Amino acid sequence: MNRLPVWIDGDPGVDDAAAxxxxxxxxxxxxVGISAVAGNAPLDITTKNALCLCDMMQADYPxxxxxxxxxxxxxxxxxxxxxxxxxxxxxxxxxxxxxxxxSAWDALYEEAKKHDGKLEVVAMGPLTNIALALxxxxxxxxxxxxxxxxxGSVTRGNRTPCAEYNIFxxxxxxxxxxxxxxxxxxxxxxxxxxxxxxxxxxxxxxTTEKGEFYYQASKHILAKNLEAGHEGFCIHDVCPxxxxxxxxxxxxxxxxxxxxxxxxxxLGKTVCDLYSDKQFDVKNTFVALEIDREAFVEAVSRAxx
Ligand code: BDR
Ligand code: CA
Numbered sequence: 001m002n003r004l005p006v007w008i009d010g011d012p013g014v015d016d017a018a019a020x021x022x023x024x025x026x027x028x029x030x031x032v033g034i035s036a037v038a039g040n041a042p043l044d045i046t047t048k049n050a051l052c053l054c055d056m057m058q059a060d061y062p063x064x065x066x067x068x069x070x071x072x073x074x075x076x077x078x079x080x081x082x083x084x085x086x087x088x089x090x091x092x093x094x095x096x097x098x099x100x101x102x103s104a105w106d107a108l109y110e111e112a113k114k115h116d117g118k119l120e121v122v123a124m125g126p127l128t129n130i131a132l133a134l135x136x137x138x139x140x141x142x143x144x145x146x147x148x149x150x151x152g153s154v155t156r157g158n159r160t161p162c163a164e165y166n167i168f169x170x171x172x173x174x175x176x177x178x179x180x181x182x183x184x185x186x187x188x189x190x191x192x193x194x195x196x197x198x199x200x201x202x203x204x205x206x207t208t209e210k211g212e213f214y215y216q217a218s219k220h221i222l223a224k225n226l227e228a229g230h231e232g233f234c235i236h237d238v239c240p241x242x243x244x245x246x247x248x249x250x251x252x253x254x255x256x257x258x259x260x261x262x263x264x265x266x267l268g269k270t271v272c273d274l275y276s277d278k279q280f281d282v283k284n285t286f287v288a289l290e291i292d293r294e295a296f297v298e299a300v301s302r303a304x305x
Contacts, residue, residue, distance in 0.1 A: 003030035004244055005115045007108055009066070010237065011039025011125030012049040013078075014088050014217045018300055019124055019150075019237035020050070021210065024057050025303035026245040032119070033111050035064040035104035039125035039169055040078035041086030043068040046125070049086050051095030056210060066104030066129035070170035078165065081221055088217035105133035112143035119143065120244050123177075124150045124237035126166055131173035134180050141181045148185040148240035149177070150192060152257070152270030154287065157189075160268065164189050167259060168268030175259040178270075184285040186257060187239035188270065191250070191288045195239050195296050196225070196232035204301070211304040235300060239291065242299055249292040256280025257287065 006029045010016040023031050034054070036047040043065060050063045069075035083089040100107065108129070112119045121144055123130050130147060134140050151166035151174065159168040167174045178184060197205075202222060205211030222233040243250055256279060260269040273279045274287060 001027060004028060004120050005030050005032045005118060006120045006122055006244060007033050007035070007111060009035045009037060009104065009121065009123045009125065009129050011037050011041065011046045012053060013040040013046065013086055013125065013237065014082050014221055015235045015237040016040070016124050017049070017053055017087065017217065018214065018235045018303070019122070019241045020053050021057065021303040022238050022299055023122070023241045024059055028245040029241070031061050033062050033064065033107055035066045035108065035129050037066040037104070037125045037129045038068050038075055039166070040082040041084070042077060045086050047099050048095060049092065051097060051099065052092040055096050056213065062107070063099045064102060064104040064107045065099050067132060070126060070128055071131060071172045073170070073172070076169065081224065083220065088220050090213060090217045104129040105136055108133045109137045109140055112140055115143070117143055118145050120145050121147045122240045122244065123147055124166070124240060126169035127151070127173040127177045128170045131176035134176055144182050146183045146185055147177060148187070148243050150187045150237045150240050152186050153189040154270070154272045154274055155190065162266050163268030164270070167270055171259050171261045171268040174268070175261050178258050178284060184257070185240065185243055185288065186270070186285050187236070187243060187288045191252070191291050192236035192239045193230060193234050194291050194293055195236065196230060196234045197297060197300065198232040201297055202233060205304045208305055214304055238296065238300060239288065242296065243288060246295065246299070249295040250288045251290040252286055252288040254283040255285055255287045256282055257285040
């Protein structure tokens with residue numbers, strides 16, 4: 001099987017960790033680089049976590065440092081959900097190696113040039129690194145096949161009543177990505193909240209070292225998700241990875257999507273024309289709306305083995 005070359009950008013982050021495990025596990029995908037961005041935790045911590053996850057998988061993927069904050073706004077972490085260490089208080093030991101010296105955006109560009117327009121980008125944190133790469137290298141948009149993101153929502157929000165965290169954290173960067181001309185695959189809250197593990201399913205992971213780590217890292221978020229009325233722990237970031245590997249388990253629609261960057265009230269809203277009489281001029285985005293949850297649970301469980 002020809003594996004799709006995949007660049008992973010994220011802010012690990014408990015759900016980012018599962019997404020990296022899944023990407024590593026899938027025979028359809030080949031990770032070619034991982035870049036960290038400030039998001040769920042500050043940049044030093046998300047970079048450290050990316051390296052530690054590689055150690056756990058015994059993988060030598062190059063890891064790059066990216067942006068330490070949003071393009072134009074103040075940085076706010078996600079410690080309330082992910083803990084100060086970004087990994088639910090598991091406090092991973094120091095990684096065995098360091099991050100590469102090249103920046104995330106330079107490395108992404110260099111890697112994209114090698115793949116003849118076939119590089120897939122997964123973005124599962126604030127979109128700062130990807131926006132910086134697209135802005136610094138205007139031809140990068142022709143070298144990337146798709147950008148699959150966890151971010152945004154069609155109808156609702158989790159950071160504000162209408163904005164999802166990754167988009168709200170850097171709306172200006174997100175707008176650059178949606179306006180870039182690269183096809184975006186958006187996994188909004190509507191689909192990522194179907195991608196959950198119940199308490200029993202999470203407990204069942206505990207038979208392996210990775211699974212036990214994952215249980216410990218996510219048990220606090222599980223409790224918060226249950227409190228908020230979800231049926232389990234939503235592992236949002238697995239969706240864009242799984243979309244690239246198993247498009248067949250998703251349903252969705254093409255739509256026009258752009259980002260609100262001006263209004264205080266609706267900052268970071270992904271304005272999507274799916275349910276509107278009036279449409280944008282372009283369908284720049286495939287919006288995933290449904291996932292086969294059984295296949296999702298199977299993929300996450302397999303990746304923890
Ligand atoms: C997104 O926000 C982060 O906290 C998660 O890692 C995920 O990428 C969900 O809104
Ligand atoms: Ca994330």
